[in-house]
Amino acid sequence: MARRMSRRRFMVLATNVAGAGITLLIAAPIVGEVLQPIFTRRAHPWVRVGDITQVPVGLPTAYVVQMPTTQAWKVPPVARIVYVVKLNVGSAVQVLPLSNVCTHMQCDVHWDQNLQQFLCPCHGGLYSITGVNVGGPPPRPLFRYRHKLVGETLYVRDQLTEA
Ligand code: FES
Missing domain, CATH: 2.102.10.10 (Rieske [2Fe-2S] iron-sulphur domain)
Structure with a gap:
């Protein structure tokens, strides 16, 4: 028989998932900005x-x-x-x-x-x-x-x- 998730447990899980998503949204551009130069060669301009x-x-x-x-x-x-x-x-x-x-x-x-x-x-x-x-x-x-x-x-x- 399937166990039902309590409302409290569901709310904690939903909050954690939302927090992780927001953290990813904030961190991704920062991490990308820091790591991007490693993967690109800078041209030597005249x-x-x-x-x-x-x-x-x-x-x-x-x-x-x-x-x-x-x-x-x-x-x-x-x-x-x-x-x-x-x-x-x-x-x-x-x-x-x-x-x-x-x-x-x-x-x-x-x-x-x-x-x-x-x-x-x-x-x-x-x-x-x-x-x-x-x-x-x-x-x-x-x-x-x-x-x-x-x-x-x-x-x-x-x-x-x-x-
Ligand atoms: S730094 Fe030693 S001779 Fe120039």
């Missing part, structure tokens, strides 16, 4: 460096660029320095956009006009004008950004290719 008309050949020039982060979660862009180097190659001018982050322990390097090299102040690392590590502890060249020119305006993306 980032405008600026007009490089005034950059002299043979003199690395620093530009401050708002660089988007590569992290999956929404993090505001960070200011990075990109050194723009122009070199004469035959009859053409080659443009090299270099990171200023030392490949030893990530200190900021700067162009030293007297040395005619990039100098890292932390441990004396040296890089040539093309970003090649030529002295001190840095194990690799400075990172070179992918780049494109639209007229004289330079854009960079990623930080994937080494000098």
Whole structure:
């Protein structure tokens, strides 16, 4: 013989089911927002460096660029320095956009006009004008950004290719 559910027990069960449903409705969008970046790849957009008309050949020039982060979660862009180097190659001018982050322990390097090299102040690392590590502890060249020119305006993306 079938047991009948008491009204009280039915009300408790209905309240619990309704509570669970409301909790799911509230939690699902939050959980989705938190987990969604794990399942989506963020594209690396082109980032405008600026007009490089005034950059002299043979003199690395620093530009401050708002660089988007590569992290999956929404993090505001960070200011990075990109050194723009122009070199004469035959009859053409080659443009090299270099990171200023030392490949030893990530200190900021700067162009030293007297040395005619990039100098890292932390441990004396040296890089040539093309970003090649030529002295001190840095194990690799400075990172070179992918780049494109639209007229004289330079854009960079990623930080994937080494000098
Ligand atoms: S951090 Fe640049 S040489 Fe060590």
